[in-house]
Amino acid sequence: MPSIIDQIRTLRQQRNAIILAHNYVLPEVQDIADMCGDSLELSRRASETNADVIVFCGVRFMAETASILSPDKKVLLPVLDAGCPMADMVTPEQLKQKMQMLPNIPVVTYVNSNADVKALSTVCCTSANVVDIVNQMESDEILMVPDKNLARYAARFTQKKIHLWDGYCPIHHQLTSDQVIQAKKAYPKAEFIAHPECSSDVLDMADAILSTSGMIAHTTRSSHYEFIIATEMGMLYPLQKANPQKQFYSASPSLICPDMKKIHLADILNCLSLLSNEIKVPEEIRVLAYNSVERMIRMK
Numbered sequence: 001m002p003s004i005i006d007q008i009r010t011l012r013q014q015r016n017a018i019i020l021a022h023n024y025v026l027p028e029v030q031d032i033a034d035m036c037g038d039s040l041e042l043s044r045r046a047s048e049t050n051a052d053v054i055v056f057c058g059v060r061f062m063a064e065t066a067s068i069l070s071p072d073k074k075v076l077l078p079v080l081d082a083g084c085p086m087a088d089m090v091t092p093e094q095l096k097q098k099m100q101m102l103p104n105i106p107v108v109t110y111v112n113s114n115a116d117v118k119a120l121s122t123v124c125c126t127s128a129n130v131v132d133i134v135n136q137m138e139s140d141e142i143l144m145v146p147d148k149n150l151a152r153y154a155a156r157f158t159q160k161k162i163h164l165w166d167g168y169c170p171i172h173h174q175l176t177s178d179q180v181i182q183a184k185k186a187y188p189k190a191e192f193i194a195h196p197e198c199s200s201d202v203l204d205m206a207d208a209i210l211s212t213s214g215m216i217a218h219t220t221r222s223s224h225y226e227f228i229i230a231t232e233m234g235m236l237y238p239l240q241k242a243n244p245q246k247q248f249y250s251a252s253p254s255l256i257c258p259d260m261k262k263i264h265l266a267d268i269l270n271c272l273s274l275l276s277n278e279i280k281v282p283e284e285i286r287v288l289a290y291n292s293v294e295r296m297i298r299m300k
């Protein structure tokens with residue numbers, strides 16, 4: 001009997017499939033993927049691939065984004081209830097109400113959002129391009145949804161007035177400055193790197209604020225040998241893999257996103273063999289959401 005890894009490889013070839021994985025997913029899933037990356041890199045790759053099937057190892061909004069960009073492809077999410085609690089912190093009804101209160105103000109929506117919210121938005125952004133996107137908007141005022149921490153981070157680098165939405169990532173938001181102080185005491189030589197989904201108090205203490213793939217690039221270039229990482233724990237794996245001679249420490253043991261840990265090799269094998277767990281966005285929503293995602297990809 002071939003190993004599960006060999007079975008996945010065989011099916012991947014037979015189905016003309018590509019496996020995309022976010023930097024937070026389980027190490028064995030990252031290892032079998034054709035590409036690992038941050039949200040921006042993965043959406044770009046999903047828009048460019050010639051594969052017939054995209055197996056998206058991440059959470060639902062990522063697979064949805066791939067399906068929005070490539071409606072002619074089969075996009076599979078190996079575990080259907082892998083979601084992002086932050087994405088559910090804004091509904092289309094709530095956003096419509098807010099947009100009526102702020103008429104003619106463009107809406108910049110974090111890709112960590114559901115397709116029906118993207119469909120109402122002017123443009124999307126990710127943690128990697130948020131500052132560029134905000135500064136390229138013509139308006140002097142912007143509404144940003146759903147992540148208030150990402151919006152506050154962007155506000156540091158723009159003259160524009162930013163209206164916040166009260167959403168946040170429960171994993172990043174619970175990290176406190178006291179926990180960071182403790183980590184810095186434990187590893188005094190380490191650089192402190194944070195994801196923009198962390199609170200302002202934590203970001204104030206950071207040596208660098210980066211997307212997940214930005215962290216890999218930065219720590220590879222850095223002359224430091226030790227790093228405290230304030231993002232989801234899974235990130236330690238690709239960081240260590242890229243830099244085996246350096247040391248990476250999590251800022252807190254509670255930085256774990258349960259949704260990002262749901263996909264196992266058996267789930268990939270199962271959905272590839274049955275071509276099950278397809279993610280499809282209703283066409284009337286998809287065409288509108290496509291505009292905001294595609295505008296982001298074109299802008300930066």
Ligand code: 13P
Pocket residue numbers: 023037038039040112126127128169197210211212213232
């Ligand atoms: P990145 O785009 O930086 O990979 O972040 C995605 C995410 O979900 C962070 O919690």
Ligand code: SF4
Pocket residue numbers: 059083084085086087112169170171172197232257259260
């Ligand atoms: Fe969503 Fe936070 Fe998990 Fe990222 S880490 S998928 S933002 S809950």
